[in-house]
Amino acid sequence: MLRNGKIKEEPETEPSSRGERAETEQPETERDSGTHFPMPNPSPAPLHPKLExxxxxxxxxxxxxxxxxxxxxxxxxxxxxxxxxxxxxxxxxxxxxxxxxxxxxxxxxxxxxxxxxxxxxxxxxxxxxxxxxxxxxxCMEGGELFSRIQARGDQAFTEREGSEIMRDIGTAIEYLHNMDIAHRDIKPENLLYNSKDSNCVLKLTDFGFAKETTLHNPLQTPCYTPYYVAPEVLSLEKYDKSCDMWSLGVIMYILLCGFPPFYSNTGQAISPGMKRRIRMGQYEFPNPEWAEVSEEAKQLINQLLKTDPNERMTISQFMNHPWINQSMVVPPTPLHTTRVLTEDRELWDEVK
CATH class of the missing domain: 3.30.200.20 (Phosphorylase Kinase; domain 1)
Known part of the structure; x- marks a missing residue:
């Protein structure tokens, strides 16, 4: 994919909205064979009712x-x-x-x-x-997040709207992380609207990669979708729920310009060069797409795309950031997002 969002890839291993998602690089190694249903929980009884x-x-x-x-x-x-x-x-x-x-x-x-x-x-x-x-x-009848933006036509997508959407996504992730659950596949295809109405609600779905994670029980299996994968997952290190925060940063980046911060130019789902850029956190805010985006938004993305998970913003810090919790004061600046996503509609469908 070029900087302006033009992509030529035909990924063979990249996960898609049609289920062609890859748990790439290594097979599942976590001990799933001992899982029961409902899963045993030595901690105090959960607040949710037992599933029938x-x-x-x-x-x-x-x-x-x-x-x-x-x-x-x-x-x-x-x-x-x-x-x-x-x-x-x-x-x-x-x-x-x-x-x-x-x-x-x-x-x-x-x-x-x-x-x-x-x-x-x-x-x-x-x-x-x-x-x-x-x-x-x-049933989520409103469609996927980016498809909804693509369908706007000439109606501009604004930075304030981006703030409101990121707050909704963050609210879902905060709920998961407070229960020590990592989703591990936060991406636009898993963010759906419940209706086509203007007052529709955006919701997170597909918990096929979700896993409990604690300080004493880190994650190990490299489950990911290439565009949104955190560097520690690529490096086959033990990791935790902060991998979701990296994915949140990638989604926010795309939401504000229409193209991803990391991409492959080789026709592969994820190339060596793309892996290197992810591990080093090499990305830019190029013009004209980023010319009018606020510095607060760019700084927030920088905090989410920290290559060191220990330095990366937590979900609590994210939800308390002024760009998130004070959406009404975020400038309603028209962005290039709708144009870029619409121009690359077919190409985005290929790389889901």
Missing amino acids: IKRNAVTDDYKVSTQVLGLGINGKVLECFNKKTSEKCALKILYDSPKARREVELHWRVSSGPHIVRILSLYENMHHGKKCLLIVME
């Missing part, structure tokens, strides 16, 4: 459509309708495994949190002779 797994057929309660809404890391998502209320929902189908049960457990644990897609119910059914977990979720 229904054994009756999901088709008893829902009319399942063949319409595919998307593919997550671990399974596809179909459109379905509640037979009693006619409510449109999303049905995610996961083949039963310790990893799938971990995804369900962690998503359920945070499901009632702000700006997080809600789980409505869970079923355990047989499908093609295999045991499956069927997750019924609220």
Whole structure:
């Protein structure tokens, strides 16, 4: 991808919104085989209710459509309708495994949190002779974050709007991090609007990479999407939930200009040069796209894209930053974001 957002890549290993996401470089090594459902928790009882797994057929309660809404890391998502209320929902189908049960457990644990897609119910059914977990979720009919911005046409996207969006994303991450959960796949494709209305709500979804993390239980498996991966994950080091903050910085950068801070020019999903720039934190704020963006926004991005996780801004610091918690005083400066994203619409679809 060139600085102005022009990309020529046809990644073969890069994760996509259609489920072609890569846990690249090394296989899963974390000890998932001991995972139970619900997962044992030696700490005090959680505040959320225990998840009820229904054994009756999901088709008893829902009319399942063949319409595919998307593919997550671990399974596809179909459109379905509640037979009693006619409510449109999303049905995610996961083949039963310790990893799938971990995804369900962690998503359920945070499901009632702000700006997080809600789980409505869970079923355990047989499908093609295999045991499956069927997750019924609220249907996010407003589409992906960047697609929404692309659809604005001539209506300018402003820095103030960027601040409001980043505050919403930060609110979801704050809820996860306060529960010692790292999402590990924070990216625009996992940020969906619940409706097409002007007062729609942006929510975080897809917990296929999510994992509990504490000081004594750091993360090790290099799960990532290339554009948004933190340097410590690339370097195969032990890492923690601060990897989400790096991803937050990349999203904020793209949101304010329309192209990513790190990219590959070689046609690969992630090239040696791109890895080097990520590890060294080499990026710029080039004109004309960044000419009118406030210094406060640029400084905030710099704090999020610190290569040393210990120096990187925490979610608490992020949420307390004036650019985030005082959105109304952020200048409503028109940005180049809509133009750049629209010009590169097909190319963005390729690199999801």
